[in-house]
Structures are given as C-alpha cells and as structure tokens.
Amino acid sequence: MGRVTLASLGPLGDELGSGGQGKVYALPQSQSPSLVYKAYSEDMLTVLDTDVLTAMIDVPSSLSAHDRQELLAAAAWPRDIVTENDRVRGFTMALVPQRFHTTLKLLNERPVRLGQTQLLLNPPDYLDRVELRIDDQFRLELLADVARTMRLFHRLGLTVGDLSPNNLIYSRTGRPRCHFIDCDAMQLNGRTVLPQVETTDWEVPEGGGALGSTVSDAYKFALLCVRLFAGDQSTTDPSALLRAGPDVHALAVRALSGDAGDRPGLGKWEKQLRNARPVPVEQTVTDTVPSPPIRTSVPSPRAAVSRPPAAPAPTRPRLTRARRRGLVKLVVLSLLLGYVASHTNQIESTARQVTETLFADDDAAARAQAESIASLLASSAPVRDSVKTAVANLAACTNVKRSVTNLGAAASARQRSLTAANGLQITDLPNGATMKDELVSAFTHSKAADDAYRRWGLNLGKQGCRKSTLNGPDRKRGDKESIASTKAKQQFAELWNQIGPEYGHDQVSYQNI
Template identity: 40%
Template sequence: MNAPRTPAVAHDRLVLGAQLGQGGQGTVHEVTNRRINETAGHGWDVVYKEYSPAVLPSLQADALTARADLVGELNAADAEWLCERTAWPAAVVQRQGQACGFLMRAVPDRFRFAFQTLNGTAGTRRLATMEYLLNDDAYVAGIGLTISSRDRLALLGDLAQTLSRLHRLGITVGDLSPKNLLFSTAPQPECFLIDADAMRLRGTTVLPQAETPDWQIPDGEERATGASDVYKLALLAIRLVARDQTATDPAVLAAVSPALEDLARCSLDPDRKRRPTPALWAENLAAAVATASTAPASAPAGPGTRTVTGPGRRTRRTPGNRATGVPGPGGRPPKARNGAAIAAGVVVALVAVIGLAAGHSGHSGSGPAAVEAPAFPTATETVSDDPSYTDPAADDTDPGDPGTTETGPADDPDSPDDPADDPADDTDTPSDSPTPDDIAAAEIGSCFYDNGTGGHVDLVATDCTDGAFEVVDIRTGTTDLDSCDHVTDNDESVSSARNNLVLCLSYQSPGGTAFHAQQGDCVYGAPSGGTWDKTGCRTGNFKVLAAYRGTGDHGKCSSWPHYNEWKTFTVAADSGLDVLLCLSMNYPDDIGYATQRECLLKTGSETQPTFTNTGSCDSSNVVVTGRTSRYHASSFCGNDGWATWQPGDYPSLAYTVCWRPK
C-alpha cells in the first residue's frame, strides 16, 4: 500500500509574517497561522520559502512533491529523525495550481546563539552557521560562542553520522557547505541542515545543482553524490580544525590524529570510487573525540580586531603511527624503543659497547613512542640531541680514548669479583649484539634479525630470508628516526649515535610481497593458504581498499565500498607489525558491483557486452533489476537480460546480475 500524498497548500491560505532571509533562489517568511507535527507538544513553528520568478522555469515540481511525500513513506523512526536533523520540505505551496514554494519547520532555537560584537556589545540572536567556527579561537570566543576542540570533533562526528543515514535513505546533500550547516553544543554537539530542497533524492533534484564558492568538487565530477558529500566533509574537517575558511591541506589533522589525516587525503582523492564512507569518518572521529581537549576557547582580554589563522604546524609521525590506506580508530601503540622520540636536551643512556641509540618504531597504530632508559648495569655514555647541551656530570675525558677508564657498577671496588668482567673471558664469548662495525658497514640490501624485546633493539646480521629485516635505505648525518618515514616499505627505523646514521629496515614477510601493499595496489593469493603477492591489476585479482598496520581486526573493512575479502599477515615476534588488507575483487566491468535500480551504460556486442557506471541515469541505457551471488542463474532473471561471472578460486564472489533497457 502506498503512503498517501501530502496535499498541497494554497498560497492565499497562508498568513505570512516577517521576512527571515533572502538568497539566490528566493525568500523565507514566517507563517503565523500554521504549525506542523502537532503530536510533538504544541508542534513546530513553520516557515515558507518562496522561489523567485527567475528560478521557477527550472523548478521540477514533481521532485519537490516527492520530497514532501517522503516523510509519509518512511518508517516512524526515520521520519522523526529526518525532521529533527533537517529543514525538510513538509508541503508544497501553490499559486493557481502551480508550485511556487514549500513549507518547512522553523530552525529549532538551540541552533541559534546570542551574537556579540568584538568590543563586547550584546547583539541579536543569530543562526549558528558553521561559518563562525572557521576562524581563530579568539574570534569565536569574542562573538559569544563557547567551543572546545572536543566540540569541533564531535560536531564533525555528528555530521558524518548524519550523512551516513541520509545516504541510506537515498538522500545526498550536494551543496554541503558551512552556510547550509547549523550547529549546537547543548545539550550535546549536533548539526542541523538547511536548504534541504537542494538535496538530491533518489537521483532527482528540484533545481539544477549549485555549489558554494571554495566548496566545489573536482571539475567534471557529478554533483550531489555520496562521494561528493565525503569530499566536502573532508574539506570541512580540515577547515574546522585549522580555524580557516579556505584551507585544503590534510596535514593540519595530523596533530589531532594521523588516522584523520590519512582519511582526509583519501576523501579528497580525484577518483571518487576510492573515497571512504561517512561511516568510516564517524568511527575515526569518535576515537579522536575521546582524547580531545574540553577546554573552551577563550576570548581576548579586551577589544581587538578579528584575526583568521591558517593551518597549524604539522607534527611529524614516526613509522609506528603510519597507516597505509585509512587506519581505524585507536589501534595498538607502537613498541617503545629507546630514542624513538627524544626531545632536545633530554639525556639518554646508551650501551657503550654497542653505541646504539636503540630506536625502533614499527607500523603499529597511533600514539607517540615512549622513551625508556636501558636497564643494563653496564658502562654508559651520555648523548644529547641538542648540540649546545653540556652534561654537568661529565668530565673532560673521552670515553672512547683507550687511556680512559670508564666506571660503572661492575667497577665498584666493594663489588664481588665477577668472572664475566674478565676481558679474557669475553674473547671467546659469542655476542648476539652487532658490533659498531656491523652497523657502520651495513649497506642497502644487508639483513638483520631483531632479537630485541620491550624497548630495546638487538640486531644480528644474517642472510636475507623470511623473518629478517632488510636495509632499504640508510640516512647518514642524522639520528632522526622520522627520516625513514617516507621510505618505501619501511617497517622499522634504528639509529646509531656512534655512527650518526639511521637504518631504514623492511620486514621480509613469509606471507609474500602483499605484506607491503598500499591502497590502490592489486594483490592475489589462494584462499587455501600460501603466499600473497603484489601484481598488476586485472580481472580476477583484488584491489587493496585499505591497509591497516598493527591489527588483524577485519571488522574495520566493513565500511569500505565494494569490500568483499580480507587478508591478514601476522608477525609472531611483534604484533605491531601485523597487517590487515581490505580487498575488493576486480570484476570484468562495473556490473560486478551494480545494485538493484542502478543505471548502467551497455556497449559492445550482445554476446560480449560491457557495462559502465557513468554516474548518471541520463547517460545510461539499462537499469539493474536484480542480483544474486549464484553463478549462471539465468532463471533468476526471468525475461530480463543477465550477465554472470565467477572467479575460479573464490566461487562465493560469483554473480548473476539482471538488467533491462531503460
């Protein structure tokens, strides 16, 4: 049974009050003789948007009516939610039988604030548009808003959840910008979307899609799609954190969460098919909110001028914080290794016989690497990252001078004799630790085992074999572990203070070269086991949607579009090096992932057709009528056309898709 259509309202039956606003499409007025949703206490105030005569020729009246009818078609929970989070059209208004505008609920009062001028003078209540938050904290506090860093992230998280639910209802926002987005922080951070008539519903629009300047998607891309909403969500995240109206560099998010920086980069990918979902944004933002500051922004001490800041300084990430693709929230902390994060002026004790600032960082989730002093009762030397630092406890002797005696606990004259302290005994005692010459002599292609535990590196030279670390680069003249950050396939960084260099090491996984696959690479391996390797992209292998480090939780893959397989690589000695790949089968063409009612362009011959998703039904010639995971299930499609395919090693990923001409 179809839901009843919402009756149109005659314009002459409305009693209009004050004009509330005016824009390019028309004007908004109070309505004094109508209320909607009377079941909610006394109901909601109503406003009327009247389209200007200039846009009426382009108005799609049927599309506007479909929006007014939508609330009655939805289940009660979705209908209530839609009306609570958007100014959704409630009824079409007509003049002489022709649509001229529509009624909608008035903006709830919690999405307004008492604006004050920067000299402290109280002003009127204004709509709390997100534009106000794209400025520095002093300005935001100066106009009367109380906003913390946690509030900013929570608002983004609420918007991401809102977009995710709108998309499930077949609604895309399109012109997502701070002008159309209101916010409130009490009783909890939440958003409210206005200009809902401009949203796209099930592929239809009321008026031609427009975009706000500085909030445009890439040239040539279809407007008002789920992918375009994610693109603009990323822009908003960057600008909200940067306190800037036009910032576009995702690096500003690294100080909040490296995961969010990577997520923003993927969301701004020119290839819309590679952008993540709003649900993945919501998941990562929820994790960032948990640790964000709750301190509200403070106003300047006295009257001042407005300043608008650009993106903040980027913080460097150790490899332990990196994730290829988009990492999930939280994750495992990196293994703590000496020297992994040494601030200038901090003194770190090093094992003199090895001469290593034993820095180690694995690709294992987010969070700074901890610094711990070695627990060895051996002679030590003092090292500082600050060249101007002088150790007040050090004397003028050179600990490397053969004529110098180094003292340590074993040299205490009151200590009992220990045979291990006899140099003669050391000559025949094998050592698992490399000598300084081993590090100095290392070349690209050399290999080591790392037998270290906890925060300590213990490298042992070995042949290059499974489980070893291969030197893929050597950074000389530095002990900065971050210098390996952008080295291809780098998994671990080890610095040597004595040799003033950093070894960039790559783990040699017995599971195959896919261990180092990045987002966008293609990989393949049999489901029964064996190795998985990187390979050229072709029909029947898998594309990497995301590569997570330091986890094997394949639940992280569920939000990725077209996800249908996962692969994990575990490292028994260091779970921080574990890898999870979220994968998508490379089907012969776009019909492989087509869903019911999706439009496609069919080309080629009848016996060997090709189906392409053009992103628009206007440029397509067939529509999908059904889908099953059974291979060659022609009977499932009845009299409709059908296409079928099955990968040899993965029969569960087969499909039969039904279609008919538009």
C-alpha cells in the same frame, strides 16, 4: 501534507532570510508544528521541477517511524507545496528549533543568529571576540553527528550535493548536533528540484566524482572536517586534523588526495571521529610529520601565468637599527685601525654621522614602500565582497543583469590594482621582489576570473538558467582562475604579515585582498 494555498497560510511574518533561490518568511505560530514559508524567486520558478519537490515532500511518509523521526530531527524538510492561482510559489517547512541558534557578541550588541557552521570556520581570535568559544572535543562530536546524518541521507537515496557551511547549522546546547537547511537543493535518487549548483570554494575537483553523488558528498565532508579544525574558510591542507589524531588525519589525506574510488565513506569517518580524542597542539608539532601536499586534478595555479614562476627570493636577515649601526661603525673603525690614536674621537663621530644618514634614508625608503603596499591593499579590499555576491547570485540564477554589471566594474578595479602592483618599487623591503610577483599574479588571476564570470553571466542572460549554462565553461574557467588567485594571495599575505607591522600596518587576511 501535500498542497496548500498561499492565502491559507495567513499573514506572512518577518523575512527570516533571503538568498539566490528566494526568501523565507515566518508564519503565524498558532500552527503545530511551527512552520515557515520559502517563496521562490521568479527566476527559480522557471526552472523548478515540481514533480521532484512533490516526491521530496512524500519521503517522510514512506519511511519507518524511526527513520521518519531521524530525518525530520536532522533537517528542515519540505512539508507542503504552496500555490497561488494554481501556480506553485514555494513550500512550507518546519521552523528551525531554537537550540540551533547562537548568540554572538558584536560591538555593544548580542544578536541571536542561526547557528550556521560558517561562523565556526574562523580563527580562534575571531571566535574569542564574538564569544563563540569551541574546543576540539566539540568539533569531533559535531563532525561525527554530521557523518551520521549524511549516512542516513545516503541510505534513504538522498545526497546533499551542495554541502557547505551555509546550509549546515549546529547546536551547542547539550551534545553537539547538526541540522540541514535548504533541503530542496539536495538530490533524491539523482533528481533535483532546481539545477544543482556548488558554493564557491566547495567545488568538487575534476575527477572527484559526479556532483550530487555519495562520492562527492564524502569529498566535501572531508573539506568540512579540515576547515573546521583549521578555522579557515577555504584551506585544503589537512595538517590541522593532526589535532584529531593520526587516524582521522589519514582519512583526510586519502579523501583529498586519492582518487574518487579510494575515498573513505561516511561510515569510516563516523567511526574514527567517535573514537578520536583531541591531541594537544604541542604533540602534533613534536611527535608527527607534516602532512603531504594535497594533489588534485585542478591545474597548478601558476600554469596559467605566461611568465615562468619566479624562484623564491632569498630571505634577507632583518637587522635592528642598533645592530646595523654597530656593524657600520665596526667596518669604518676597522678600515681606519692604523690611524693615529689621537684622531679616534673624530673617527667615531664621523662614523656616527655616516651611519645615521645612511640608515635614516634606508628606513625612510622602506617605510614609504610599505605604505605603497598598504594603500594598494586598502583600495583592493572592497572588490572581493562585490564579486562573491555576484557569483553567488549567478549560481542561483538571480539578479543576473546587476551581477554582470558588478563583475564588469570589478574587472576594471582589478586592472587598476594590477597596474599599481606592476608599478611597485619595493626592493628595500625583505622579500620585496617575491611579494610584488605574488601580488601581480593575484590580480592577474582575479581579473581573469572576473572576466570569465562576467561572460558566464552574459550567457545566462541570453540562454536562461539551463543546467548546461549554469555549469558552463566560463564558470569553470572563473573558478580555476579564482583558485589560482587565492593561492597567490595566501603566499603574499604570509610574507607581508611578517614585515607590515614593523612599519605600522596591520596584518591582512588573504580573503580581504
């Protein structure tokens, strides 16, 4: 282990993956162990700290035989620096073992994919659809192994830093196990190979501990526990962990709402997860109390809105067409109770005509208003993916110019959605005023986030990928606005999903607004 030339690797095989830092290629499998090659992008080479990469490669040789075996089994650890014309181009690392791949059912195909944990952070219906069925016992065992592995890292002077479901993979073969990739993004004794970044929705809150510390690792591990049990990519509500028992749930509440100094360490997590047993869902409902709201130092999503928060609109009971018709008949007939009995048939006939005309108009108006919401949602959905890709590229300091352009286009699209949301007339729908407020708030914050991220990208283009620029104020402003937008989208989606299907429209996920 040490340094090898690019030419000595032989012909590069298939591209196995790509991201903001570079690309990973297969190498001839005649080598033992089987290796892959990570080639850094040109942008990354300008900020690469070769000394730290060298120190990382030297870590296994400095360990006891037991610790070395544990580290190499738990991580795709850098093995050799790769050079070309005396210039560092990337490094080799071990090929991820086959047991950390998974088969998915997608339409008529069954592709084999790397078992990234992000696949597991989805609702049960998605997991069933792709035949990725896991139970709570699996979740407990996998999380216990992640805690064990991170304890090893910390003992060796390593911190994960950018802990997210993208760089953590799992095995369903035998006992659940974890495996870390992108290890060059970790910190070694406080030093990094590349500028430390964070995955969107996995950021450490202000006051939550220094990025790349054992304390911030513990915070992100708590998020992983919550989101794996919730089947949700971005929730911070620990209620789902009631299914893991009160002790595990209590750890999550402390980790996410207490101050950094009171945050449970990985040792406590591992112990409780190994002792825990899944709790039936019905018991979490009947035998426990709801989780307290999580308090962090992140400002309230409503704080940035110029208007005061609207009071929740009273929920109007949703009557069926038949019941509403009956009520109108009852009113009409009671008003005419004293009329001559011989005219009763005429009265009923008139009441029927009035009722049908009245509620035909009412249903038509509500249906048209629901259609206007559905059309707005359909037009806004594609923008989110474009923004997520652009932000990820900026965080990795790659494709900066294109990302800035895409964020400008996204901000324009958000403005169009905001204008359309302000123009909605949806008072005939239950909670229509509240839904409109939430949509307006969501698009207001989304546009503000896009604008902030675009300014961030412009600064990166001018000043380069320095640490101060990568984590500058515009990025932080964009993150806060994005969080506020997500909250509003979640509240809107909860209301819309109660009535949309009644008018023939699918339910929506806040992630697609």
